Amino acid sequence: MKILKRNILLNPGPATTTNSVKWSQVVPDICPREAEFGDLMAKIARELTEFVGNHDEYTTVLFSGSGTAAVEAILSSVISDEDYLLIINNGAYGKRMCDIANIYGVDIKEFQSVPYESIDLNRLEHAIQTSDRRISHLALVHHETTTGLLNDVGAIGRICSKHNIELFVDGMSSYAAIPIQMKEMNISYLAASSNKNLQGTAGISFVVSNVNKLKQLKSMRKRNYYLNLYEQYKYFSETKQMRFTPPVQTMYALEQAINELKEEGITARYDRYTKSWGCLIRGIKQMGLSYLVDDDNHSKIITAIIEPDNPHYKFDHMHDYFYKNNIMIYPGKLNHYNTFRIANMGDICYKDIDRFLELLQCYLDDLSILKKIEH
Numbered sequence: 101m102k103i104l105k106r107n108i109l110l111n112p113g114p115a116t117t118t119n120s121v122k123w124s125q126v127v128p129d130i131c132p133r134e135a136e137f138g139d140l141m142a143k144i145a146r147e148l149t150e151f152v153g154n155h156d157e158y159t160t161v162l163f164s165g166s167g168t169a170a171v172e173a174i175l176s177s178v179i180s181d182e183d184y185l186l187i188i189n190n191g192a193y194g195k196r197m198c199d200i201a202n203i204y205g206v207d208i209k210e211f212q213s214v215p216y217e218s219i220d221l222n223r224l225e226h227a228i229q230t231s232d233r234r235i236s237h238l239a240l241v242h243h244e245t246t247t248g249l250l251n252d253v254g255a256i257g258r259i260c261s262k263h264n265i266e267l268f269v270d271g272m273s274s275y276a277a278i279p280i281q282m283k284e285m286n287i288s289y290l291a292a293s294s295n296k297n298l299q300g301t302a303g304i305s306f307v308v309s310n311v312n313k314l315k316q317l318k319s320m321r322k323r324n325y326y327l328n329l330y331e332q333y334k335y336f337s338e339t340k341q342m343r344f345t346p347p348v349q350t351m352y353a354l355e356q357a358i359n360e361l362k363e364e365g366i367t368a369r370y371d372r373y374t375k376s377w378g379c380l381i382r383g384i385k386q387m388g389l390s391y392l393v394d395d396d397n398h399s400k401i402i403t404a405i406i407e408p409d410n411p412h413y414k415f416d417h418m419h420d421y422f423y424k425n426n427i428m429i430y431p432g433k434l435n436h437y438n439t440f441r442i443a444n445m446g447d448i449c450y451k452d453i454d455r456f457l458e459l460l461q462c463y464l465d466d467l468s469i470l471k472k473i474e475h
């Protein structure tokens with residue numbers, strides 16, 4: 101197998117893929133309505149479920165589209181006119197859920213929380229208990245990719261169970277690295293995609309769903325068409341086909357990525373990521389840089405680093421410097437904090453982070469020289 105050029109992607113997905121995942125997309129053409137392709141999708145859906153739950157109680161509904169499609173499918177398919185959805189907004193992706201729900205006319209209560217601190221669970225429970233209407237559903241992001249903040253889904257799942265609330269989780273950047281258990285965490289619907297910790301290529305998003313709850317959606321008034329969760333589930337259950345054209349080659353990449361995840365194991369993958377993160381943190385601290393979220397609440401997958409205090413620093417300039425060295429970095433996504441973000445997800449290891457740190461040190465040294473010359 102020819103080795104393709106390897107770029108180091110330190111953006112939070114699509115992540116660096118293995119050579120074998122890249123090549124697995126080169127397959128003979130096939131009509132996706134053939135039984136062979138249906139069997140492939142059924143196997144993929146089953147395995148995606150098994151990473152987080154048992155397939156008697158849970159099932160995975162596949163969609164063509166990026167991760168937002170899966171989040172939007174949940175928010176626009178599951179909530180009836182009588183329901184009231186509480187959305188935890190503690191970062192850009194929590195805010196995006198509010199925006200999506202508002203567009204579909206879903207009644208929401210927004211619960212805001214500081215983007216770099218753990219959610220105050222007492223305040224959350226108080227908001228549920230004192231709400232003007234009964235909260236029927238709650239949505240949150242597991243790992244806020246904006247900052248690297250890891251929200252405590254287990255604890256929030258327990259609160260939901262106590263108050264008989266149905267829980268949706270955006271697990272886009274946690275799935276396949278941070279262990280998730282649908283049942284133990286009381287999650288009814290979980291959204292994720294093919295191209296982050298799964299280390300597949302971009303184009304498939306999916307919703308792991310509680311089968312009983314999914315079946316209950318049959319009689320609901322529909323707010324959407326392409327992204328309807330129940331219709332997509334029903335059609336696939338009956339035909340082993342997606343309702344609309346699936347991204348064929350991406351599906352083969354996902355099959356290979358799943359094989360590689362099973363081989364490595366979720367725990368070992370998270371250990372590898374954590375080792376890279378430890379290396380990153382030691383390195384940036386030595387350079388006098390700091391980061392937003394404290395270690396206890398940190399995902400150890402993406403880090404929002406405070407930008408260097410130097411008048412010559414410009415993110416775009418630093419980006420281009422790394423890009424020339426086959427490393428891709430990412431800007432921050434919070435308005436009031438000047439950060440850039442480094443993700444250590446994907447088929448990379450601590451040695452790649454070492455290389456990044458080496459280059460960062462050179463870049464910062466050059467900035468310091470410029471500053472000195474100016475004075």
Ligand SMILES: Cc1ncc(COP(=O)(O)O)c(C=O)c1O
Pocket residue numbers: 112113166167168169171193241243244245246270271272273293
């Ligand atoms: C937590 C979270 N939710 C949703 C998304 C949106 O995914 P996409 O850009 O693939 O639509 C992202 C992307 O980074 C994410 O990190």
